Amino acid sequence: MQTISLKRGLIAVVLIVTTAALAVGFSINVISQVSQYKNSMVARVSSYAKIVAGNATESVALNDNNDESQRLAPLSHSKFVQHVHIYRVDPGSGELSFFSSYNKEGLAPIPAKFSKVEQLTTPNIKDAYIEVSEPIILDNSVIGYVYLRGATSEVRLFMWRAIAIAVGVFLITLIACWLITLQLRQRISRPLDRIVDIASQIARDKNYTLRVPDSTIAEFNDLAQSLNIMLERIQHQITRQQRAEREASQLNAELEQQVTQRTKALRESNQELLATLEQLHQYQGQLVESEKMASLGDMVAGIAHEVNTPIGLSVTASTLLQDKLAVMQEKFDEKRISTNEFARFLDDCGENLAIIYRNLNRAAELVTSFKQVAVDQSSEIDRTIEIRTFMHDVLTSVKPRRLDHEKFPINVHCPEQLSVTTKPGPLNQILINLIINSMIHGFDGKESGTIDINFEMVGSELEITYRDDGNGVPFDIRRKIFDPFVTTKRGSGGSGLGLHLVYNLVTQVLGGNIHFFSEEKHGVEFIVRFPVTVIKTSNR
Incomplete structure (x- = not known):
């Protein structure tokens, strides 16, 4: 300028x-x-x-x-x-x-x-x-x-x-006029030059102890007094600032020492927390595996109960047939067999053999289904499955458990002959855990209820909608329903890992997502969606 x-x-x-x-x-x-x-x-x-x-x-x-x-x-x-x-x-x-x-x-x-x-x-x-x-x-x-x-x-x-x-x-x-102006200029410029010189010296040397001398001109004298007051205040402020800086420097030194001590203590605490967290992850993994094994053990117990029924009937029929055969053998040795008795013996043999055949065949089917389910539970390899057949095997493994299928029916809705390629093991565990969750929590204290499982293709993804009309989920745990160790059956056999396992299987193993909706006293709804490869779909 x-x-x-x-x-x-x-x-x-x-x-x-x-x-x-x-x-x-x-x-x-x-x-x-x-x-x-x-x-x-x-x-x-x-x-x-x-x-x-x-x-x-x-x-x-x-x-x-x-x-x-x-x-x-x-x-x-x-x-x-x-x-x-x-x-x-x-x-x-x-x-x-x-x-x-x-x-x-x-x-x-x-x-x-x-x-x-x-x-x-x-x-x-x-x-x-x-x-x-x-x-x-x-x-x-x-x-x-x-x-x-x-x-x-x-x-x-x-x-x-x-x-x-x-x-x-x-x-x-x-x-x-020029001469008078020169004289006036000197009278005005002389005190002004002194003010400028002092201001320049203060700006150059930062010496705020300097003061402007008094002037015979009233205006310049007022200006000099104002500048002197300002310089005095600046000097006072600088003194306070220097004192504050010394105190701040001392405080910073003490603070750095405290920070160093706290950092060291925090580092040690973090190491302890990391070690504890690692142990917790190990415990969590062990608990998840325990949950899987508990599920498998529950299934094995159900297998034993379900298979015992047809085998027991077969043993009873075979024992009865053996007794009748011993009687007929005795009468044959004594040559006391009549035609009517032999005909009745043949009829009884046919009926008992039919009973034995039907029950042994039923046991073989159960063993085959349980074997497939057990293989699927322990496998994460892609395999082509037909949805209806897959759900038949899953529900067969669930029937021996604590669910009365007459009072609590499970309805499966899916297109006919829908076949997809996916990981059946994780899918099996997801469905079984959802059904068990309904058994333990949804229908607790209820005399009847219904489970609906709907399968539908949405683009290249399989969408599973699981609903029950049970007790629903309390409001305070809805937002953390998939968190580990969240359960309403604490101390009553609930581990709080079932839905956490479901969430991990859907998101990490199947690469999909799961959404949850519920109102207390109005059941729950889970929507699971994950990518699959469709093999064949036909609708009648």
């Missing part, structure tokens, strides 16, 4: 203002003097014309132009009068005629002004002369006119003289 010197600016402003004021004043004065001089000249020429007209009245009335020429001769002593014409009005025709004249020596005569005498009753000023006409009146009648022309050289001379005087006074006044 361009800066301006106060000293030069002050001189320039004073000189400009003074010059403008003097120029305007002297111009007005010169113009006024010239105007006054012109007015006096007009009065002068009018006076000459009236005098000449009064003197010429008698000569014009008597028509004596010789006498009038002698009267005009003394005008040669006047430097002002150049030409004088006297015109006579003819009494008969009223026309003007030349009567007498005066021409200054050295000047050529001028033409008569017959046509202008009436217009020149008011003086007319030209560049080189001023002219006027005056009527010659006798008994209230105009008997002639006087035309007088005077020189204006005196006006020009007076004007130039006035201008010269004005310029001289102007220059003298301007020089005096």
Whole structure:
């Protein structure tokens, strides 16, 4: 940004203002003097014309132009009068005629002004002369006119003289103002220079102990006092800041020492927490595996119970058949067998063998289904499964458990012959854990209930919608339903790992997602969706 010197600016402003004021004043004065001089000249020429007209009245009335020429001769002593014409009005025709004249020596005569005498009753000023006409009146009648022309050289001379005087006074006044301004500048700039020097020294050396001296000028003295007060406050503030910095430095040193100690303690605590967390992860993995084994053990117990029924019937039928065979063998040895008894024996043998066949076949089917389910539970290899057959095996493994299938039916809805390629083991564990969750929590204290499992293809993903109309989930644990160790059966056999295992299997093993919805007393709904490869889909 361009800066301006106060000293030069002050001189320039004073000189400009003074010059403008003097120029305007002297111009007005010169113009006024010239105007006054012109007015006096007009009065002068009018006076000459009236005098000449009064003197010429008698000569014009008597028509004596010789006498009038002698009267005009003394005008040669006047430097002002150049030409004088006297015109006579003819009494008969009223026309003007030349009567007498005066021409200054050295000047050529001028033409008569017959046509202008009436217009020149008011003086007319030209560049080189001023002219006027005056009527010659006798008994209230105009008997002639006087035309007088005077020189204006005196006006020009007076004007130039006035201008010269004005310029001289102007220059003298301007020089005096300049000298006074220099003196005023020194009086103003001297204390200002001291203030600037002290401010520069403070800015350069940052020495806030300096003070501005007093000045004889009130404004600068007030400025100096204000600056001194500001410097005193700055010095006080710097002292406080330095003291605060020392205290802060000392506090920072103590704080760094405390931080170092706390960091060391925190590092040791973190190591302990990491070790504890690692143990917790190990325990969690062991608990998850325990949950899997518990599920498998529950299934094995169910297998034993379910298989025992057809095998027990087969043993009973075979024992009964063996007893009847022993009786028939005894009668055969004694040759006491009748035709009716042998026919009845054959009928009993057929019935018992049929019972044995049906029950052994049922046991074989159960063993095959349980074997497939057990293989699936322990396998995470992709395999093509037919959904209805897969669900039959899953529900077969669930039937021996604590669910009465007449009071708590499980309804499966899926397209006919829907076959997909996926990991059947994790899918089997997901469905079994959801069903067991409904058994333990959903239908606790209820006499009846329904489970609906719906399978549907959504693009390249299989969507499973699992619903029950059981007790629902309390509001306080809905948001953490998939967290580990969250259960409402704490101390009653619930581990809180079932749905956590389901969530991990869906998201990590199957690469899908699971959503949960529930209202207390209105059941639950799980929506599971994961990518699969469709082998065949047909609808009847």
